[in-house]
Amino acid sequence: MTTGRTEALLWLAQRASAAVLALCVVVHLATIMLAVRGGLSGAEILGRTRGSLAWALFYAVFVLAVAVHAPIGLRAIARETLGWRGVTLEAATGAVALALAWAGWRAVAGLVLA
Amino acid sequence: MSDLTLDVQVWRGDAAGGAFRRYAVPARERQTVLDVVTWIQRTIDPSLSYRFACRVGMCGTCAMTVNGKPRWTCRTLVGAVARAGRLVVAPLANLPVVKDLACDMAPFFDKWQRAEGRFRPAAAAPADFAVVPPESPKRRAADAGIECIGCAVCHAACDIVAWNKDYLGPAALNRAWTLVNDVRDGARAARLAAVAGDAGCHACHSLQSCREHCPKHINPTAGIAGLKRLSALAALKGEW
Structure with a gap:
């Protein structure tokens, strides 16, 4: 795989994940606004999410979009501002993606399976 | 500076470095920045180097940095860009300087x-x-x-x-x-x-x-x- 091809595919992945994020963030913010109207408690949140396949899927997709989108952006910033390139940068990008996915999906599991 | 004279700073130097030099240039109706540079070269200092060809906005050779912005000098009127009669003319950014206002393209x-x-x-x-x-x-x-x-x-x-x-x-x-x-x-x-x-x-x-x-x-x-x-x-x- 050439560098150009990798960059083109990463660009596409970042744009596609941005489109998913736009939708997810709107739903997430709307939910927050509705949820806090009668006060906010952990029990109330868990009451809504526990055992819900729909919320599990929604937040799993949200986390996936974040795990794709953010590392590609950080990679570009690292390259431009620090001049960081090569295998170590690609490894660090992958590590950030895995860490975001792991932490996010763990939180989703906590909400749905708790 | 009077209404009849422009205060023009022109970058002079080469790849090793340089500095701005000041010139007083007569102001004229509908004068372009390229006219000003040409006047300095022909009247004050023939060693000033710059590049131009067509003078009508076709060839793309006369671009310079004028008052901080890159512009085509043959089609840039002094009246449109001079601030209080002052002009600062430098070579284009992001390219190596050959001499004075001429860049290596x-x-x-x-x-x-x-x-x-x-x-x-x-x-x-x-x-x-x-x-x-x-x-x-x-x-x-x-x-x-x-x-x-x-x-x-x-x-x-x-x-x-x-x-x-x-x-x-x-x-x-x-x-x-x-x-x-x-x-x-x-x-x-x-x-x-x-x-x-x-x-x-x-x-x-x-x-x-x-x-x-x-x-x-x-x-x-x-x-x-x-x-x-x-x-x-x-x-x-x-x-x-």
Whole structure:
């Protein structure tokens, strides 16, 4: 795989994940606004999410979009501002993606399976 | 400075360095910045080096930095850019200086070559004249960028060129964009491969300084966005 091809595919992945994020963030913010109207408690949140396949899927997709989108952006910033390139940068990008996915999906599991 | 005299600072030096030198130049009606530089060279200091050819905005050779912005000097009226009768004229940014106001344009045009900025006829060349309908989407896309005069104003205005010397820059990418929209061309895949990557179209942040400063009112950012889309599709299809 050439560098150009990798960059083109990463660009596409970042744009596609941005489109998913736009939708997810709107739903997430709307939910927050509705949820806090009668006060906010952990029990109330868990009451809504526990055992819900729909919320599990929604937040799993949200986390996936974040795990794709953010590392590609950080990679570009690292390259431009620090001049960081090569295998170590690609490894660090992958590590950030895995860490975001792991932490996010763990939180989703906590909400749905708790 | 009086109404009749301009206070002009001109950068003098070479690749090793230099400094601004001050000149008093008579103000004239509808005087261009190139007129001012020419007056200094012909009247005060014949050793002043600068570059120009057509003087009518066609050749793209006279671009300089005027009061901090890259401009084509032959078509820039002093009255439109002088601040309180003061002009500061320097060589274009992002290119090596040869001497005074003359830059080495080689790195700029080398990038056109790296971006596959040459027309390459398709293997099955038509026996007769190729018919390209003027209203076809591809022809219109090519038209939008085809009036580039290669003045390097966009290259000088681009922040990404400033921090990444390898970046192909707006002019070379605009040229590639006109060629991928040329239905007679046969090097589409090679060109998309050449312009993709972190020194190519994917480095562009769409800051649009190129569009802001282009004297021909071309929008290279739009063409670069088109190259990003086409190269992503080509990568998905495995065309290179």
